[in-house]
Amino acid sequence: MDERRTDDGFTLMELMISVTLVAAIATGMLIALRGGLLSLNKTQTRLDENRRAMGVQRILSMQLAGAMPGFQGSVVVNGGFA
DSSP: OOOOOOOOSOOHHHHHHHHHHHHHHHHHHHHHHHHHHHHHHHHHHHHHHHHHHHHHHHHHHHHHHHHSTTOOSOOEETTEEO
């Protein structure tokens, strides 16, 4: 009747498996986060370029409006009116 339970706690194999699973999940999350950050950087670069182009277009429209009294601010961009 004096038997002690010897299976209290985790075995080394169980701990190794759990650490490996946590590392795999963390690696997957880091890869996803890196992809999101790269996408954010590309989007930000494209947005900056578009803002710069819109600023140039606005300046050109203002200059054309000053040079031509009847000009209403329509600038032809890539075959269409902006």
